[in-house]
Amino acid sequence: MEREGKALAADELDGQHRHAPGVASVHVRVIVTWLAIFPLVAVGMTVMGLFANGWSPVLRALLLTAVVVPTTVYFVVPKLLLAYGRLSRRRQMP
Incomplete structure (x- = not known):
């Protein structure tokens, strides 16, 4: 998403207080x-304990x-972000 030609970071909001779509x-x-x-x-600590x-x-x-x-x-x-x-x-679909 851009604001005045400048890309917004993933956690920045635009002028209408919206996040970049899909982020x-x-x-x-x-x-x-x-x-x-x-x-x-x-799991790693358990395995390393061996x-x-x-x-x-x-x-x-x-x-x-x-x-x-x-x-x-x-x-x-x-993969987790894709699932999210x-x-x-799905929640936004009517």
Whole structure:
């Protein structure tokens, strides 16, 4: 969406206080991101507990985030946002 020739960020509002069409609000993106990260971290910590007990916490965090962050950003969050968009469009249909 543009305002005076300038593109709006995903969480900015236009002059009529509307979000850009098809863009989830920052609040929805926070919830979606948490829903993506929490299960991945829980599973990752459980699996790492099988082989990384003696590792330093920094090394465990490095390995866990090296797997969780790309998985979340490239796969899980886009799928969750797509599902959210489909649900929100269904609600808006008469």
